[in-house]
Amino acid sequence: MTPAFIRRGGSIEIIDLTKSNEHEKHCSGGDARRKSLQSCARRRWDGQSVTSVSLDNGDRLEVGIVVNSAGPNAGTVAAMAGLVLPVEPRKRNVFVFEARDKYSDMPLLVDPSGIYVRPEGSVYLTGGAEPEEGDGPADPTDFEVDWPLFEEVIWPVLATRIPAFEAIKPTRAWAGHYDYNTLDQNAVIGPHPQVKNFFFANGFSGHGLQQAPAVGKALAELIVHGGYRTVDCSAFGYSRVAEGRAFRELNVI
Known part of the structure; x- marks a missing residue:
């Protein structure tokens, strides 16, 4: 047994954090719809971008960017866009x-x-x-x-x-x-190499809350600026999934 102690460590109250995020989203003009995703449509002429998503209430939303942050259902959402993601509940x-x-x-x-x-x-x-x-x-x-x-x-x-x-x-x-990544129990972050407007933030395998602030900031920078600026998450990109190249997380509890 290897002892380790982080003097300034602590814990997070997830309900309070969620409420805070909801409030921040509302104040910044965000639109949240608590509906289930039914399908993703890709352009027929090249298949290289998602153009719309359909919800279970019948709404069809035109999209420029899709970020898959569906937690344990991430693999199912990826499959709606015809993509393979080794993440399961x-x-x-x-x-x-x-x-x-x-x-x-x-x-x-x-x-x-x-x-x-x-x-x-x-x-x-x-x-x-x-x-x-x-x-x-x-x-x-x-x-x-x-x-x-x-x-x-x-x-x-x-x-x-x-x-x-x-x-x-x-x-x-x-x-x-x-949202368990069966490849290596680590996150998959960033765009799909072919469907370039479909971004992943999935497969954290139990440590997503710890990494979420950094990943959210990194993805926002990648989408807005076209590259990572504050935190470089390139090592967690989808390419390792496509190549079967594990970047294994050894501390999953």
């Missing part, structure tokens, strides 16, 4: 538990097994260690919590690593989905 569970002993200043701890735990106010959050034999493509509408994962896999590891966690009380849990 992988189900992940997060559990909340109480413990008699409080470690409010405890940092995020990641066990070599992949199980993590950190304090969240007066309780703790834990997850990880999805069994490899059962960790395949998931139904993106399946949000059923896998309680046996906590009882049979996670809890024993927590109790071994931190003896005070032998007596804990699980209180609630939720399940969601990673």
